[in-house]
Structures are given as C-alpha cells and as structure tokens.
Amino acid sequence: MAASETSKETILRYAFGNVLSFFILVLIGVLAFSIRLFSVIKYESVIHEFDPYFNYRVTQYLTKNGIYDFWNWFDDRTWYPLGRVIGGTVYPGLTLTAGTIWWLLSSLNIPLSVETVCVFTAPIFSAFASWATYLLTKEVKGAGAGLMAAALLAMVPSYISRSVAGSYDNEAVAIFALIFTFYLYIKTLNTGSLFYATLNAIAYFYMVCSWGGYTFIINLIPMHVLLCIVTVMTSEHFASFLVFIIIHVVALVYYIKGILSPKMFKVAVTFVVSIGVVVCGAVLAVLIALVASSPTKGWSGRSLSLLDPTYASKYIPIIASVSEHQPPTWPSYFMDINVLAFLVPAGIIACFSPLSDASSFVILYIVTSVYFSGVMVRLMLVLAPAACIMSGIALSAAFDVFTRSIKFQLPGATENSERDAGETSSNSVVAQNDVAKTEKNEDAVKERPSKKNRKKEKEKENVEKPSVKSQIKKKLLILPLEASIIAIFLLVLLGAFYVVHCVWAAAEAYSAPSIVLTSHSQDGLHVFDDFREAYAWLSHNTEVDDKVASWWDYGYQTTAMANRTVIVDNNTWNNTHIATVGTAMSSPEKAAWEIFNSLDVKYVLVVFGGLVGYPSDDINKFLWMVRIGGGVFPHIKEPDYLRDGQYRIDSQATPTMLNCLMYKLSYYRFVETDGKAFDRVRRTEIGKKYFKLTHFEEVFTTHHWMVRIYKLKPPKNRIRGRAKKSKSKASSTTGTKRIGTKKKNPWH
C-alpha cells in the first residue's frame, strides 16, 4: 500500500514536471521573440541591410502574382542587360514561408502588410528554433539539458545577429530547419520509426529550400552514418542489411536459374556481369574525367576555402572581399557565443560518457562546425546551436551533480530526502532535474503499448536499465557540500553574465538596420536617413526604365526601394559584370563614361561617408573594385593606385587614384562643405580639392552627403574639330599622364 501511494505521488510529480517544463518552454519562446525586438523599438519596423531587401521584393512579388508567376519570374530590373532568372536561382524556403504566413493571416482577416510579416518572420522562427533545440538535446541527454540548451539558444548573440526583427534573410528560417532536421535524424536513429524518417526527409527538403548552408547537413549526416558503421556501433544493423541484400540477390539468382536452361543461365550471368563491369568502368571514367577536367578538381571556391583555408585569399577576391568570409579572432568567439565558449569542452566530455549514436552525432556536429567557424566568421552561425546544445548538456550535468550533492548532505536529510528536496525546493534548477527524470520514465511508459517489435523492446530496456542503475549509483556519487554551493553560485553567476552580455549584444551591437543610422553626440541623437532619401529621389525623379549603376552592395536596395534597373547586385553570380563596373569606377572619367554609356546607364550612385564619418563607404570598398576589375581587365593595375602599399586619397595619392571616377564622384565639390575638404573617415585632407566633371553632372546629393547621384552627360553631337578641342581641354585638367596610355573600353 505504501508502494501504491508513492507511485501515485510520483505520477503527480511527473505531471507537475511536464506542466512546468511546458511553461518554461513557452517562456523561452517569448524570450527568444522579445529579445529580437530591440531593432523595432530603437529604430522602426523596417527591413534591414541588403539581402533582406531582395527577399522582401521577392515576397511582394509572390503575394501579388502567386506562386506560378514567382516560379517563372525573369527579373529584367537587375544585371542589365543580362537579367536574372529569379525563380530558378533563389532559395524559395524563406519567401514561401513568409508568403504562407501572410496568406494565412489575411485569410483570417488579419490585415498585416507584407513588410510587417517579413520583419517579424525571423523572431518567430527563433522561438521555433529554441523549441527544436529542446527536442534535439532531449533526445541526446534528457529534458533538463534540453531546457537549458533551449534557453541558451534563445539568446545566443551569434544567432541574434542574423535574426533580429527586420533581418529578413535565409538564415532566419534556415537555422530552425537545420536544428529540426538534426532532431528528426536523431529521433529516427533512436526509435527506428519510419514516421520520423519521413518527417526527417521533409525537414531536410525544407532546409535545402531555405539556405545554401544545407551542404553542411548533406555532409554531416552521411559522415555520421559512416562513423556509426566504422566504429561498429550499429554494426548489427549494418550486417543485417547486408545479409538482407545478399539473401535477396541469391534468391533472385536461384529463381532465374530455375526458369532458364543451364546454358542460357551461363550466358545470362556472363552478360550481366560484363555489362555491369563495363557500366561501372564507364561511370568511373566519366567521373574521373569530369573531376580532372575542372581546374579546382570539382570543388567550388567556397568549399575549397573551407578545406584549404588559404585558398580564397589567394585566388578569389570576390569571396575574400566579403567581410563575413574572414577568419575570426578569439574575441569574435567571446562576442558571439560568450561564456558558452567555456562550457563546450565540458559538454563534449559529457557526451563521451557514455557514447551513444545521438551523442556521437552532436560531437561530430560541434567539431565540424567549430572548425568551419574558424575559417569563416559567417559559419559562427552554424556553430552557435551546437555550442548551445553542448553547453546545455554541460550545465545540466554540472547542476545535476552539485544539486544532488547539496540535497543529500543538507542537515536533516533522510533516506527519502530526494523526494522532499524535490518538492520543497524553490530552486528551478532542481525542478528541472526532476523534470529530466520524469520525462525519461514517462516516455518509457507511453511507448510500452505501441511496441510490438522485440528489438525495440530490447532497446527500451537498454534505456531503462542504466537509469535504474544510475539512480542507485548516484546516491554515492556526491561532492562536498560547501564546495558544491560555491560551484552552483559561480555557475549561476556565469549564466547571469551570459544574459547581460546577450541583452547588451542584442540591444547595442546587432540591432542597427544599417539603412537608417544614428549617432549620439553632445547635442543629442542624430538620424541619418540618407539612403532612403536617395532611393526615394530616384523613384520620383527618374524614368521608370532608367538604369542606375553603383557598386554591387547597393543593387538589391536600389531595385527594391527605388524600383530602378541596376547593372550588378548582391547576387554576385557574374564576376565579369561586376569587374566591368569595378573597372569603370577605377577608370578616368572619359573611359568610365564610355563603359557606362555602353551599358545604357543613366545615373551613377556612389556612397560617400567622408562628411559624417560613415566608414563603410565606396572609397573604403574601392580596393575591391580595383582588385576585382583588375582580375578581369588587366589594364587596371592595383599598384597604380597604391602609394607605399596603401590606398591613399590625400596629397600623397597617386595620379591614377586622383583621376579615377570613384575619387571624383566622391569628392566633387567636397571642398565647399568646410573649405578644407577634410575626410572624416580617412582622417585627412583630400589630395585634389578643386576639379570639374567633364562627362558627369551632379543631380542629387543627400542631406548628409552620404549618397551622391550623378547623371551621365549626353554625348556631344557637334562636329569633330569642336569635340577634339574639348577633349584636349579635358585632358589638361585630368593630368597628362593618362593620355599616352589611353584605355580601351573593356565592354567591347
């Protein structure tokens, strides 16, 4: 009778634990969503940065024209005159997701704009991602670790940086898809259920639809399968599969033998075998030829730079030019995963004791992702979930040991202290631990009737046995009381530091939309809204079919906000085209005019930060224009722009630099602002202050001079003698050095 009472009590406690963990998960979801709203509160509900504008534009198109038109969309507003097939070249996962949400809401008569839906997609999916983390970690090390990992993931800065409200990019949904796919994979491994395997395939498909990072999964899961086979963890399955296949082959052979005469059978065997050998040989030869014929041996540039980290910096400037492809230094880790960096090794060790299929998978995940993150800072995003899972496991294991030590050694603790402590303690950590045990047993109870398979029964026993054993053992494995109290205190302190850091990172570091900028000075807050000002000017004052040239960074924004045709954009698929624009920007005025004119460009847009001190302007990006341009058109030579190995725009600048289009368009009339032409980004006075433009005219400069728009002057339709005269005049102003080395227009 006492036994029944205790069992009743335990059931009640398990129920209580389940409800509690449900509420904790709800709170984690709220936390994940709300920590990402700083950008909306501090700025406004606006789409951020560059790529999200493209996604936003695609989503708008989808909601307006429907899925079939979206699929067949050929965009003539970009990559003029080539255009771009959007439907076939885009990852549709994000767009379809947001489109579906919008459609669902509007069919429920909730009138939200497409922009609002796009802005809040990322925070919503962050909540989903933290729940997926809970599920994944629960499969590996129980519910306590799961809750801990989910809470950590809800506010890990690395993930926040890509998923604040307004950051409407592929990663927003892809990280959720990634974690969820991993969860379903492990669930499939643990249960062997076909249902989860099917779900896994669907989640995998969604992931592939969403993000180029799916290559990570596509390699990681087979690697894990291979590892499982090699290390003989599931060798029994493997052998059984092999036997299964062999039996069927043998049966087939006997069947055929039965229906054929012995002679015919021999002929058939030789026929099949020889055909098989020939086909295999041919396929192998073709494969080898294909791989050998490509200069990179079949690898793409980005993946090569992962394997040989020095590859990109040597050979592909367009990959090396992107700041998120740089290798991170140690402070990046502290910034992006913060104290998790300390906890991960403990998590790795916890996963090794004991090693199971699930835990070997997360080990493989952390090891590969941490290596890749060391090569490219952008892959820190893939590391973050792994770090959260590992840290969750480590923290959960640590709290488990320390709270147990306290529980058993508290003054007045009896044999039954475990139960008492669990009920009376207000410490949520203890509660979590109980929940962990609860869920494990609950699962076992729930699954019992559904298990008809004997193999599964055996597995379940395997799960249960160690837990019973470990409960007996655990009572002996304790640490000194006072040291455990200190340890718990320090761990809580560490967690508090993590929370402070994450909130700070979300509020201060990662919430700037970069389309609207602010700065604090003595006389208060300044808002720089020059980008939208410029795009609005373009959309109101230019013809619908006018072409606007700018460096590729501003392509997506120009098409989305100004609705004008651009030459290149952030989808850097055509290096030659980008190099053409780079060449134009680094050529002298006349040559640049010819290049732009041949591309039907009417307006040239440059971003200039010299007046307000905005550092990521075109002059700072200029070295990449020269490098990418010079990579395709060899008459652009980087040393011509360098003085002592540096790009300089002051009085030490080279004549080539002072005469190139980018310099002129950036600094035209700049001296009129303060009389000295002092560039606040480069912290120097510019080299050439007074000059006139011969082939371009200024049409618009924004309030803080951050965006300047120039119009190509129409070609002179005068007689030749006159043109010659003006040409000689022009060359006298631009210096004599260039005349001898007249450049050809690379576009022809």
Place this chain on the structure above:
Amino acid sequence: MASFREPPSLLLLLAVFSLALLSVSADSDSQRVSELLALQSRSKSGVIHLDDRSVSRFLTSVKTPRPYWLVVFFDATQLHDKTELHLKTLHSEFALLANSFITNNQDPESPSHGKLFFCDLEFKESQSSFGLFGVNALPHIRLIAPHQNPKESHQMDQGDFSRLAESMSEFIESKTKFVFGPIHRPPMLSSKQLIVIFLAISIWIPFAIKKIVIGETLLHDPKIWLVGSVFVYFFSVSGAMHNIIRKMPMFLADRNDPNRLIFFYQGSGMQLGAEGFAVGSLYTIVGLLLAFMTHVLVKVRNVNVQRVVMIVALFISFWAVKKVVYLDNWKTGYGIHGFWPSSWK
C-alpha cells in the same frame, strides 16, 4: 628594414674605383660576357657572387651600353637571423630564379642567353658597393639595364618580391622583355623517397586492414576521439586559422623598445599567435575542469581530496573567466553593461 651607416671612406674608395676603371677599360665586351658565364657555371646556384672589385669590373668600368643586364641581390649575413626581413628565403628564391632562367635559356642561340646575370653582394665584403648603389635598407634587389649607372637602376618594390620567385620574374620580364619561362621549383620529395614511402605504405596496408577488421586500432578508442575533438575545439577558438591564413607571427617586438615583446595586440580585427593560444587555453581549461569535477571527482572517495581539488578548480575557472572578460574588454573596447530599471539608479 635594417639600415646601414655609410662608410666614411666612401669618397676615397670611389676615387680608387675610377682609377681602376681607366686601367681595365681596354677589355672587350665579349670577354666580360664569357667571364661572367664562366663564373655563373662555377656557382652552384647560378648566382654570381660579386665583391667591390668585380663590381667595378663588370659594372662601373664598362662603357654603356653594356652587352648584358645585371640583377643584384643585396645580402647581409649579419641580418640573416632577423626573421622579419626574410633575407634567407628571398636569397634562396633568388637562386631559384637564377637557376630557372639559366635552365630555360641554355641554348646559346636563344636571344636571352648570356644577356642577363644574377649576382649577389655581401654587405661586410662590399660595403663600398652598397654605397655605390645607395642601398641603406634590406631586402633590396636591383636590376641594372645596359645603359644605366648603379644609382639610377630599377629597384624591386616590396610588392615585386612578395610572391617570391614568380613575382620577381614578372618584374624582370616587364622591365627587360626577356622571356623567363617557368620557375623550376625542386619537388617536395625526390623520386627515391617516393618509392620508399610507397613501399612502406603497401607493406603497412595489410596489417592496417587486419587491425581494422579486428577492431583494435587507436581509432576504436573513444579517448582518442575525445582528445581529438577537444583539441579541434581549442585550435579553432584560439583563432589559429586566422593566424595561418593571415600568417600572423607569434609575437611582435615593441617599436619603442626592441627588447620588449608584444604578445597581445589591441584591436579586434587582428590577433597574434601566442595571444590566441593563451586565450584558447583559457577557454578550454574551464570546461575541462568542470567536466573533471562532474565526471571524475565525484568518484573519488576521500572527501578532503574532493574539497581541495574542487576549491582549486573553481578558483582557476573563476580566474580564467575573469581574465578573458578583462582581455576582451581591453581588446575590443566594448563597454558591456546591463539594462537596469531606471528607478534603480
């Protein structure tokens, strides 16, 4: 770059040179070329070692235009131990360049044969020649055209030997219009070594397969994997990839005080090698200690041992975290702060 003080006796030496110049001017051009060819064939690397006397013989005393071009590498043995100058590497690359040029233009009929010679000068032996060229910093490579005198000859920029022999050859090609041909780098392994390695592997493979089948290799030991994964983690978080890609040195010498070494670089875009490994080990040690406490120490029977080890481990962990937080604030300059309710202030 190292700098030299010009020898005081420079003028005197120059006077001596001009005397010597008069005396030997009778020699014909073809004689000089064959002499240079002989010197070149005598040298193992194909680089002719010059001194003050031979400089005057082949350069200053010859009437312009000379029938050949000279490329001169300025060397100083006393500076070979200064790694940041890369003199040794550059010199060996220079020798490689010379060798490749000679093998590519062996045919006496080819237009480049006997037209371009690679020479080197040593500072201690030929101080006056250094003065003659006006060289006061190393590394320094000069290309002397047939019609030029030493001071106005072309100097190779830093950028021209940044990619070693390849960029040097490009520089010379662009200035001389000689065709250089490919650079012949010696293969990493000689063919004999390759055969030995191949034999060793083919002998080893059957044993390896046997071991794998039995399941007795090191790879079957989870501890190896554990150590491996923790090491990969340590390696990555220490930013070692950054050091490899950017070729960062382990530490720098202080500009103001050369005896002091800088181990930590302020500014988050860059890090030094030693700095990365130091912080990487701080990152790793905390986790390792925590795991040690939760997985190993609990099994220890003696309570006092447990107590002492735990206190020490906690103290080290606390110190490591504090140190990293301090270093991070110092390096990045971020002021991380909490957001407290305004009524609390």
